[in-house]
Amino acid sequence: MKFIVLILLGALLPGAAAAAEAAPSAVSLSLSKPLQRSLAITTLTIAADAKPTPQQAWGEIVSQPAGPGFVQAAQAGRLVAPATGWPLPGDALRAGQTLALLEPVLDLAERSRREAQLAELTQRQFIAKINVDRLALQSQARMAADDKANLYFEEARAEARSLEEQIGFLRQSLQSRIEIRAAEAGVVQRSLVSAGSVVEGGQRLFELRVQAAPRLAWRRYQAPNGELQAQALMRQGDAIALKPAGYGVAADGLGWTLWMDFASAPKTPLAIGELVRLRYSEPAGSTRASVVLPRRCVQGSGNNTFVWLHVGAERFERRAVQLRSQDAGSLNEDSVAIDSGLAPQDRVVDRGASLLTQYRIHTGTPS
Numbered sequence: 001m002k003f004i005v006l007i008l009l010g011a012l013l014p015g016a017a018a019a020a021e022a023a024p025s026a027v028s029l030s031l032s033k034p035l036q037r038s039l040a041i042t043t044l045t046i047a048a049d050a051k052p053t054p055q056q057a058w059g060e061i062v063s064q065p066a067g068p069g070f071v072q073a074a075q076a077g078r079l080v081a082p083a084t085g086w087p088l089p090g091d092a093l094r095a096g097q098t099l100a101l102l103e104p105v106l107d108l109a110e111r112s113r114r115e116a117q118l119a120e121l122t123q124r125q126f127i128a129k130i131n132v133d134r135l136a137l138q139s140q141a142r143m144a145a146d147d148k149a150n151l152y153f154e155e156a157r158a159e160a161r162s163l164e165e166q167i168g169f170l171r172q173s174l175q176s177r178i179e180i181r182a183a184e185a186g187v188v189q190r191s192l193v194s195a196g197s198v199v200e201g202g203q204r205l206f207e208l209r210v211q212a213a214p215r216l217a218w219r220r221y222q223a224p225n226g227e228l229q230a231q232a233l234m235r236q237g238d239a240i241a242l243k244p245a246g247y248g249v250a251a252d253g254l255g256w257t258l259w260m261d262f263a264s265a266p267k268t269p270l271a272i273g274e275l276v277r278l279r280y281s282e283p284a285g286s287t288r289a290s291v292v293l294p295r296r297c298v299q300g301s302g303n304n305t306f307v308w309l310h311v312g313a314e315r316f317e318r319r320a321v322q323l324r325s326q327d328a329g330s331l332n333e334d335s336v337a338i339d340s341g342l343a344p345q346d347r348v349v350d351r352g353a354s355l356l357t358q359y360r361i362h363t364g365t366p367s
Contacts, residue, residue: 028311055337062273064245094185131160240262306321
Protein backbone atom coordinates (compact mmCIF):
# COMPACT_ATOMS: atom_id res chain seq x y z
CA MET A 1 0.00 0.00 0.00
CA LYS A 2 2.90 2.39 0.89
CA PHE A 3 4.52 1.84 -2.50
CA ILE A 4 1.26 2.80 -4.26
CA VAL A 5 0.97 5.95 -2.14
CA LEU A 6 4.54 6.93 -2.92
CA ILE A 7 4.00 6.48 -6.68
CA LEU A 8 0.80 8.54 -6.63
CA LEU A 9 2.40 11.26 -4.52
CA GLY A 10 5.40 11.40 -6.83
CA ALA A 11 3.11 11.83 -9.81
CA LEU A 12 1.13 14.59 -8.11
CA LEU A 13 4.19 16.42 -6.77
CA PRO A 14 6.97 16.28 -9.43
CA GLY A 15 10.35 17.92 -9.04
CA ALA A 16 11.63 16.14 -5.96
CA ALA A 17 15.20 16.67 -7.13
CA ALA A 18 14.83 20.45 -6.91
CA ALA A 19 13.78 20.24 -3.27
CA ALA A 20 17.31 19.57 -2.06
CA GLU A 21 18.48 22.91 -3.47
CA ALA A 22 16.00 24.97 -1.45
CA ALA A 23 17.08 26.74 1.70
CA PRO A 24 16.18 24.65 4.78
CA SER A 25 14.55 27.57 6.62
CA ALA A 26 12.24 28.60 3.75
CA VAL A 27 10.47 25.39 2.73
CA SER A 28 7.31 23.66 3.88
CA LEU A 29 5.18 20.72 2.91
CA SER A 30 1.46 20.07 3.18
CA LEU A 31 0.23 16.51 3.69
CA SER A 32 -3.30 15.38 4.45
CA LYS A 33 -4.03 13.34 7.55
CA PRO A 34 -4.81 10.13 5.58
CA LEU A 35 -1.50 10.45 3.75
CA GLN A 36 0.35 11.02 7.03
CA ARG A 37 -1.15 7.83 8.44
CA SER A 38 -0.26 5.92 5.29
CA LEU A 39 3.36 7.02 5.59
CA ALA A 40 3.37 6.13 9.33
CA ILE A 41 4.76 9.53 10.26
CA THR A 42 5.50 9.99 13.98
CA THR A 43 6.85 13.00 15.88
CA LEU A 44 8.85 13.78 19.02
CA THR A 45 8.21 16.82 21.22
CA ILE A 46 11.16 18.74 22.64
CA ALA A 47 10.49 19.02 26.39
CA ALA A 48 10.83 22.41 28.05
CA ASP A 49 12.81 20.94 30.98
CA ALA A 50 14.67 18.28 29.05
CA LYS A 51 17.45 16.76 31.11
CA PRO A 52 20.84 15.89 29.60
CA THR A 53 20.60 12.53 27.90
CA PRO A 54 23.28 10.02 29.00
CA GLN A 55 25.61 9.02 26.19
CA GLN A 56 28.35 6.42 25.88
CA ALA A 57 31.87 6.41 24.53
CA TRP A 58 35.16 4.53 24.76
CA GLY A 59 37.89 5.56 27.17
CA GLU A 60 41.45 4.27 27.44
CA ILE A 61 43.14 3.15 30.65
CA VAL A 62 46.35 5.08 31.34
CA SER A 63 48.52 5.38 34.44
CA GLN A 64 48.45 8.36 36.74
CA PRO A 65 51.60 10.46 36.57
CA ALA A 66 53.44 9.44 39.74
CA GLY A 67 56.45 11.52 40.63
CA PRO A 68 59.31 10.27 42.81
CA GLY A 69 58.83 10.10 46.55
CA PHE A 70 61.57 10.58 49.12
CA VAL A 71 62.01 8.93 52.51
CA GLN A 72 63.59 11.25 55.08
CA ALA A 73 65.14 10.84 58.52
CA ALA A 74 62.89 11.97 61.37
CA GLN A 75 65.89 13.14 63.43
CA ALA A 76 69.64 12.97 63.51
CA GLY A 77 71.13 9.54 64.05
CA ARG A 78 73.09 6.57 62.73
CA LEU A 79 71.50 4.21 60.18
CA VAL A 80 71.41 0.47 60.74
CA ALA A 81 70.30 -2.14 58.19
CA PRO A 82 67.08 -4.00 59.09
CA ALA A 83 66.83 -7.79 59.30
CA THR A 84 65.68 -7.97 55.66
CA GLY A 85 68.84 -6.19 54.46
CA TRP A 86 69.59 -2.78 53.06
CA PRO A 87 67.16 -1.73 50.22
CA LEU A 88 68.78 -1.67 46.78
CA PRO A 89 67.61 0.03 43.55
CA GLY A 90 64.94 -2.03 41.83
CA ASP A 91 63.63 -3.65 45.03
CA ALA A 92 59.83 -3.74 45.23
CA LEU A 93 58.44 -2.41 48.49
CA ARG A 94 55.12 -2.87 50.20
CA ALA A 95 53.40 -0.20 52.24
CA GLY A 96 54.73 -0.16 55.81
CA GLN A 97 57.90 -2.14 55.05
CA THR A 98 60.92 -1.27 57.23
CA LEU A 99 63.67 0.33 55.13
CA ALA A 100 66.23 1.13 57.85
CA LEU A 101 66.70 1.57 61.59
CA LEU A 102 67.79 4.92 62.98
CA GLU A 103 69.83 5.14 66.20
CA PRO A 104 69.46 8.69 67.52
CA VAL A 105 72.75 10.56 67.87
CA LEU A 106 72.98 12.96 70.83
CA ASP A 107 75.52 15.70 71.24
CA LEU A 108 78.02 15.39 74.08
CA ALA A 109 76.25 17.79 76.43
CA GLU A 110 72.86 16.10 76.00
CA ARG A 111 74.29 12.60 76.39
CA SER A 112 76.21 13.69 79.53
CA ARG A 113 73.06 15.21 81.03
CA ARG A 114 71.02 12.05 80.41
CA GLU A 115 73.75 9.74 81.74
CA ALA A 116 74.04 11.85 84.91
CA GLN A 117 70.28 11.74 85.34
CA LEU A 118 70.38 7.95 84.84
CA ALA A 119 73.05 7.57 87.55
CA GLU A 120 71.02 9.66 89.99
CA LEU A 121 67.86 7.68 89.34
CA THR A 122 69.76 4.41 89.75
CA GLN A 123 71.04 5.51 93.17
CA ARG A 124 67.57 6.57 94.28
CA GLN A 125 66.19 3.24 93.07
CA PHE A 126 68.79 1.38 95.16
CA ILE A 127 67.78 3.30 98.30
CA ALA A 128 64.07 2.82 97.51
CA LYS A 129 64.52 -0.96 97.28
CA ILE A 130 66.27 -1.00 100.69
CA ASN A 131 63.35 0.93 102.19
CA VAL A 132 60.85 -1.46 100.63
CA ASP A 133 62.65 -4.50 102.04
CA ARG A 134 62.95 -2.90 105.51
CA LEU A 135 59.30 -1.87 105.66
CA ALA A 136 58.24 -5.29 104.41
CA LEU A 137 60.05 -6.95 107.33
CA GLN A 138 58.51 -4.53 109.83
CA SER A 139 55.05 -5.12 108.39
CA GLN A 140 55.44 -8.88 108.73
CA ALA A 141 56.72 -8.58 112.28
CA ARG A 142 53.73 -6.53 113.38
CA MET A 143 51.32 -8.86 111.51
CA ALA A 144 49.74 -5.87 109.73
CA ALA A 145 48.37 -4.55 113.01
CA ASP A 146 49.74 -1.06 112.44
CA ASP A 147 47.84 0.58 109.55
CA LYS A 148 50.32 3.49 109.52
CA ALA A 149 53.25 1.13 108.95
CA ASN A 150 51.38 -0.51 106.04
CA LEU A 151 50.84 2.94 104.47
CA TYR A 152 54.59 3.68 104.60
CA PHE A 153 55.27 0.33 103.00
CA GLU A 154 52.87 1.00 100.06
CA GLU A 155 54.35 4.46 99.47
CA ALA A 156 57.89 3.06 99.35
CA ARG A 157 56.89 0.31 96.94
CA ALA A 158 55.13 2.81 94.62
CA GLU A 159 58.20 5.05 94.61
CA ALA A 160 60.45 2.12 93.72
CA ARG A 161 58.18 1.18 90.76
CA SER A 162 58.14 4.79 89.51
CA LEU A 163 61.95 5.02 89.61
CA GLU A 164 62.24 1.74 87.71
CA GLU A 165 60.00 3.03 84.91
CA GLN A 166 61.90 6.34 84.68
CA ILE A 167 65.20 4.48 84.37
CA GLY A 168 63.74 2.29 81.62
CA PHE A 169 62.56 5.27 79.57
CA LEU A 170 65.88 7.06 80.00
CA ARG A 171 67.89 4.03 78.91
CA GLN A 172 65.58 3.59 75.90
CA SER A 173 66.25 7.19 74.84
CA LEU A 174 69.96 6.45 74.86
CA GLN A 175 69.79 3.07 73.10
CA SER A 176 66.51 2.93 71.13
CA ARG A 177 66.20 2.54 67.36
CA ILE A 178 63.53 4.22 65.24
CA GLU A 179 62.04 2.22 62.36
CA ILE A 180 61.97 4.06 59.03
CA ARG A 181 59.10 2.64 56.94
CA ALA A 182 57.77 3.06 53.40
CA ALA A 183 54.52 5.03 53.45
CA GLU A 184 53.29 3.56 50.13
CA ALA A 185 54.04 0.59 47.91
CA GLY A 186 56.58 1.27 45.19
CA VAL A 187 60.05 0.54 43.86
CA VAL A 188 63.41 1.80 45.14
CA GLN A 189 64.90 4.16 42.56
CA ARG A 190 68.02 5.25 44.46
CA SER A 191 69.60 4.68 47.84
CA LEU A 192 71.09 8.03 48.81
CA VAL A 193 72.90 6.73 51.93
CA SER A 194 74.32 3.44 53.19
CA ALA A 195 74.19 1.45 56.41
CA GLY A 196 76.30 3.04 59.14
CA SER A 197 75.88 6.58 57.79
CA VAL A 198 75.25 9.38 60.26
CA VAL A 199 72.43 11.59 58.96
CA GLU A 200 70.76 14.82 60.00
CA GLY A 201 67.10 15.34 60.74
CA GLY A 202 65.11 15.76 57.49
CA GLN A 203 67.91 14.36 55.29
CA ARG A 204 66.73 12.31 52.29
CA LEU A 205 67.56 8.62 52.56
CA PHE A 206 65.79 6.83 49.67
CA GLU A 207 64.12 7.83 46.43
CA LEU A 208 61.05 5.71 45.65
CA ARG A 209 58.85 5.41 42.58
CA VAL A 210 55.31 5.04 43.83
CA GLN A 211 53.10 2.55 41.95
CA ALA A 212 50.63 4.48 39.79
CA ALA A 213 46.88 3.89 39.99
CA PRO A 214 44.84 3.46 36.78
CA ARG A 215 43.20 6.49 35.21
CA LEU A 216 40.75 6.82 32.33
CA ALA A 217 41.61 9.10 29.38
CA TRP A 218 38.90 10.22 26.99
CA ARG A 219 39.08 12.46 23.93
CA ARG A 220 36.44 15.07 23.16
CA TYR A 221 36.17 17.59 20.36
CA GLN A 222 34.52 20.27 22.52
CA ALA A 223 36.28 22.21 25.24
CA PRO A 224 35.20 21.07 28.75
CA ASN A 225 32.50 23.21 30.33
CA GLY A 226 31.84 22.24 33.93
CA GLU A 227 32.16 18.82 35.50
CA LEU A 228 30.71 15.93 33.53
CA GLN A 229 28.72 13.25 35.31
CA ALA A 230 30.44 10.05 34.20
CA GLN A 231 30.59 6.36 35.09
CA ALA A 232 32.84 3.56 33.92
CA LEU A 233 30.88 0.51 32.73
CA MET A 234 32.92 -2.56 33.68
CA ARG A 235 32.75 -6.00 32.11
CA GLN A 236 31.17 -7.46 35.26
CA GLY A 237 28.22 -5.09 34.90
CA ASP A 238 29.44 -2.72 37.63
CA ALA A 239 29.20 1.03 37.13
CA ILE A 240 32.03 2.88 38.91
CA ALA A 241 31.74 6.64 39.32
CA LEU A 242 34.51 8.72 37.78
CA LYS A 243 36.01 11.91 39.22
CA PRO A 244 37.37 14.59 36.84
CA ALA A 245 41.15 14.87 37.28
CA GLY A 246 41.95 17.51 34.65
CA TYR A 247 42.09 18.07 30.91
CA GLY A 248 44.40 19.37 28.24
CA VAL A 249 44.77 19.79 24.49
CA ALA A 250 45.23 16.42 22.77
CA ALA A 251 48.77 15.52 21.72
CA ASP A 252 47.89 15.85 18.01
CA GLY A 253 46.09 19.15 18.60
CA LEU A 254 42.69 17.73 17.59
CA GLY A 255 40.25 18.12 20.45
CA TRP A 256 40.77 17.75 24.17
CA THR A 257 41.86 14.89 26.41
CA LEU A 258 39.94 14.50 29.67
CA TRP A 259 41.43 12.47 32.53
CA MET A 260 39.18 10.84 35.11
CA ASP A 261 40.02 8.88 38.26
CA PHE A 262 38.01 5.96 39.62
CA ALA A 263 36.05 6.84 42.75
CA SER A 264 36.52 3.25 43.98
CA ALA A 265 38.97 0.52 43.02
CA PRO A 266 37.80 -1.81 40.21
CA LYS A 267 37.26 -5.43 41.28
CA THR A 268 39.58 -6.74 38.57
CA PRO A 269 42.97 -5.27 37.58
CA LEU A 270 42.98 -2.98 34.55
CA ALA A 271 45.76 -3.14 31.96
CA ILE A 272 47.33 0.02 30.59
CA GLY A 273 45.89 0.61 27.12
CA GLU A 274 42.67 -1.32 27.82
CA LEU A 275 39.46 0.19 26.44
CA VAL A 276 36.58 0.74 28.87
CA ARG A 277 33.07 1.96 28.09
CA LEU A 278 31.93 5.07 29.92
CA ARG A 279 28.52 6.67 30.29
CA TYR A 280 28.35 10.45 30.63
CA SER A 281 26.00 13.42 30.58
CA GLU A 282 26.61 17.15 30.40
CA PRO A 283 26.54 19.16 33.67
CA ALA A 284 23.15 20.53 34.70
CA GLY A 285 22.46 23.97 33.26
CA SER A 286 25.26 23.72 30.71
CA THR A 287 24.70 25.52 27.42
CA ARG A 288 26.23 22.48 25.79
CA ALA A 289 23.57 20.12 27.16
CA SER A 290 22.37 19.41 23.63
CA VAL A 291 19.10 17.90 22.49
CA VAL A 292 19.69 14.27 21.55
CA LEU A 293 17.50 12.84 18.79
CA PRO A 294 17.41 9.57 16.88
CA ARG A 295 19.72 9.78 13.90
CA ARG A 296 16.85 9.12 11.48
CA CYS A 297 15.34 12.52 12.43
CA VAL A 298 18.25 14.45 10.91
CA GLN A 299 18.41 14.93 7.14
CA GLY A 300 21.01 16.41 4.83
CA SER A 301 24.72 16.79 5.53
CA GLY A 302 27.38 19.41 6.11
CA ASN A 303 25.98 22.96 6.26
CA ASN A 304 22.63 21.77 4.85
CA THR A 305 21.60 19.72 7.92
CA PHE A 306 17.95 20.00 8.91
CA VAL A 307 14.99 18.32 10.58
CA TRP A 308 11.28 18.33 9.78
CA LEU A 309 8.93 20.05 12.22
CA HIS A 310 5.18 19.39 12.46
CA VAL A 311 3.94 23.00 12.65
CA GLY A 312 0.26 22.43 11.84
CA ALA A 313 -2.35 19.74 11.46
CA GLU A 314 -1.34 19.09 7.82
CA ARG A 315 1.79 21.21 7.50
CA PHE A 316 5.46 20.37 7.91
CA GLU A 317 8.42 22.76 7.81
CA ARG A 318 12.13 22.28 7.43
CA ARG A 319 14.36 23.71 10.16
CA ALA A 320 18.12 24.08 9.85
CA VAL A 321 20.04 22.68 12.84
CA GLN A 322 23.66 22.58 13.97
CA LEU A 323 25.04 19.21 15.00
CA ARG A 324 27.62 18.63 17.67
CA SER A 325 30.86 17.02 16.58
CA GLN A 326 30.86 13.38 17.57
CA ASP A 327 33.28 12.65 20.39
CA ALA A 328 36.10 10.24 19.67
CA GLY A 329 35.15 6.67 20.46
CA SER A 330 31.47 7.52 20.70
CA LEU A 331 29.10 4.58 21.02
CA ASN A 332 25.99 6.59 20.09
CA GLU A 333 25.56 5.34 16.53
CA ASP A 334 21.74 5.59 16.69
CA SER A 335 21.53 9.12 18.11
CA VAL A 336 22.86 12.56 17.32
CA ALA A 337 23.29 15.69 19.48
CA ILE A 338 21.94 19.03 18.24
CA ASP A 339 23.48 22.20 19.63
CA SER A 340 21.16 24.80 18.07
CA GLY A 341 18.10 25.18 15.86
CA LEU A 342 15.41 23.67 18.11
CA ALA A 343 13.27 25.16 20.85
CA PRO A 344 11.10 23.67 23.61
CA GLN A 345 7.74 22.28 22.45
CA ASP A 346 8.97 21.82 18.85
CA ARG A 347 7.49 18.68 17.28
CA VAL A 348 10.25 16.93 15.34
CA VAL A 349 9.34 14.30 12.77
CA ASP A 350 10.84 10.96 13.82
CA ARG A 351 9.74 8.13 11.56
CA GLY A 352 9.05 9.20 8.00
CA ALA A 353 11.48 12.14 7.92
CA SER A 354 13.42 10.66 5.01
CA LEU A 355 10.15 10.27 3.02
CA LEU A 356 9.29 13.93 3.46
CA THR A 357 12.72 14.91 2.14
CA GLN A 358 12.02 13.12 -1.14
CA TYR A 359 8.83 15.05 -1.97
CA ARG A 360 8.39 18.33 -3.72
CA ILE A 361 7.98 21.13 -1.18
CA HIS A 362 6.26 24.50 -1.60
CA THR A 363 7.70 27.78 -0.37
CA GLY A 364 5.25 29.95 1.50
CA THR A 365 1.79 28.94 2.69
CA PRO A 366 0.22 26.20 0.54
CA SER A 367 -3.11 26.97 -1.06
